[in-house]
Amino acid sequence: MRFSEEQMRIWDPLNECMEREELTMLQFTRLRDTLNRAYRNVPCYQNKFHSLGLVPEDVKSLSDLPLIPFTTKEDLRLNYPYGMFAVPLREVVRIHSSSGTTGKPTVVGYTRHDLNTWSELVARFMTAAGVTEDDIVHIAFGYGLFTGAFGLHYGAERIGASVIPMSSGNTDKQIMIMQDYRSTAVVCTPSYAMTMADRMEKLGIDPASLALKVGLFGAEPWSEEMRREIEQRLGIIATDNYGLSEVMGPGIAGECLHRCGMHIFEDHFIAEIIDPETGEVLPPGATGELVLTSITKEAFPMLRYRTRDITRLDFTPCACGRTHVRMKKTMGRSDDMLIIKGVNVFPTQIEEVLFQVEGCEPHYQLVIEREGTMDTLEVQVEVNEAIFFDEMKKQRAFVDLLEKRLFSALGVGAKVKLVEPSSMPRHEGKAKRVIDRRHL
Numbered sequence: 187m188r189f190s191e192e193q194m195r196i197w198d199p200l201n202e203c204m205e206r207e208e209l210t211m212l213q214f215t216r217l218r219d220t221l222n223r224a225y226r227n228v229p230c231y232q233n234k235f236h237s238l239g240l241v242p243e244d245v246k247s248l249s250d251l252p253l254i255p256f257t258t259k260e261d262l263r264l265n266y267p268y269g270m271f272a273v274p275l276r277e278v279v280r281i282h283s284s285s286g287t288t289g290k291p292t293v294v295g296y297t298r299h300d301l302n303t304w305s306e307l308v309a310r311f312m313t314a315a316g317v318t319e320d321d322i323v324h325i326a327f328g329y330g331l332f333t334g335a336f337g338l339h340y341g342a343e344r345i346g347a348s349v350i351p352m353s354s355g356n357t358d359k360q361i362m363i364m365q366d367y368r369s370t371a372v373v374c375t376p377s378y379a380m381t382m383a384d385r386m387e388k389l390g391i392d393p394a395s396l397a398l399k400v401g402l403f404g405a406e407p408w409s410e411e412m413r414r415e416i417e418q419r420l421g422i423i424a425t426d427n428y429g430l431s432e433v434m435g436p437g438i439a440g441e442c443l444h445r446c447g448m449h450i451f452e453d454h455f456i457a458e459i460i461d462p463e464t465g466e467v468l469p470p471g472a473t474g475e476l477v478l479t480s481i482t483k484e485a486f487p488m489l490r491y492r493t494r495d496i497t498r499l500d501f502t503p504c505a506c507g508r509t510h511v512r513m514k515k516t517m518g519r520s521d522d523m524l525i526i527k528g529v530n531v532f533p534t535q536i537e538e539v540l541f542q543v544e545g546c547e548p549h550y551q552l553v554i555e556r557e558g559t560m561d562t563l564e565v566q567v568e569v570n571e572a573i574f575f576d577e578m579k580k581q582r583a584f585v586d587l588l589e590k591r592l593f594s595a596l597g598v599g600a601k602v603k604l605v606e607p608s609s610m611p612r613h614e615g616k617a618k619r620v621i622d623r624r625h626l
């Protein structure tokens with residue numbers, strides 16, 4: 187694909203294209219400042235350092251980073267709500283929070299300077315995705331405590347685009363506004379993009395009649411197959427970006443138009459990949475858990491935060507000219523990883539198989555049960571009418587094909603159940619696809 191000069195713009199070339207040597211020096215200077223501030227102002231960090239007999243001065247270069255203990259979501263819970271803040275509340279101008287699936291949510295804060303950094307970094311990845319001041323950016327993330335909508339909102343304004351703060355829900359109205367206001371860029375979860383594509387099809391609206399050009403998708407893991415499907419059905423370029431509220435929200439990493447991994451903004455974050463079992467730092471290129479250290483945040487510095495996201499880093503040069511390392515699409519949080527009959531399975535692996543088979547619709551659910559001591563995995567997938575109403579023999583052959591493909595991709599058997607078109611729940615935010623009925 188060829189891109190125009192406008193699409194290939196780099197928001198902050200000085201920082202995004204910095205030579206590695208200079209970048210390493212900048213990272214270390216900023217890391218030292220962050221360590222000092224975190225140690226002085228956050229008792230949780232100070233206690234962890236003390237228990238190891240460590241002081242910030244012991245970190246003499248970037249290679250000493252592994253000396254610093256990890257921070258986990260549990261630390262944030264134990265210090266709920268403001269215990270991890272490194273500045274007095276008077277200096278905090280924004281508070282966000284992430285919904286905890288269990289127990290208390292986690293609370294994060296931003297100073298005015300942090301908000302400015304956040305907008306800059308979102309502006310970087312939006313520009314990398316080809317968004318300019320001429321775009322009309324339709325934000326269909328839910329506004330509220332969740333960082334997604336506000337993050338993208340301020341980044342798009344920073345670029346000078348026209349922002350429609352649509353928020354989530356009410357798909358018909360979303361589509362009407364997209365048609366009438368001529369939205370050119372859409373921001374939502376990839377699963378909601380599919381929901382909108384389905385609805386347009388039902389309403390007989392041709393996506394080509396819209397002004398949409400690009401989608402900025404995030405907040406949940408999604409496969410390359412799903413990307414292709416979204417691009418084809420909506421006639422747009424679908425880009426991925428990465429963030430998590432505990433570290434910043436969106437704006438940690440984002441794809442350029444080459445879509446070969448998300449550039450991590452290394453002048454603000456240091457990324458490591460560890461073995462999630464042993465905590466050991468893995469060599470470049472290895473797949474493991476992403477660990478992030480923020481090096482410019484004032485209100486809420488994060489030292490070696492365990493993201494639980496499984497990915498790998500790619501240090502090869504990117505054709506766009508940005509020098510920052512790229513992280514591959516995440517396979518999902520290690521919390522999302524299912525252990526079925528002792529085998530590790532990510533829902534995105536199942537999604538990839540389903541999307542490759544003609545006749546499967548992009549809606550599925552995984553049901554896990556335990557019969558006696560045996561785990562069973564049932565994949566319920568919507569199929570098109572032709573298959574659903576086909577004769578039994580053909581349906582059986584279709585199920586056999588899916589089961590065979592799943593077995594070779596996962597290494598564990600799954601039972602496939604075909605369900606009627608449009609019978610699965612549609613998602614307006616993050617998709618909930620796993621029903622685990624085992625009492626583990």
Ligand SMILES: [Zn+2]
Binds near residue numbers: 444504506507508
């Ligand atoms: Zn690039």
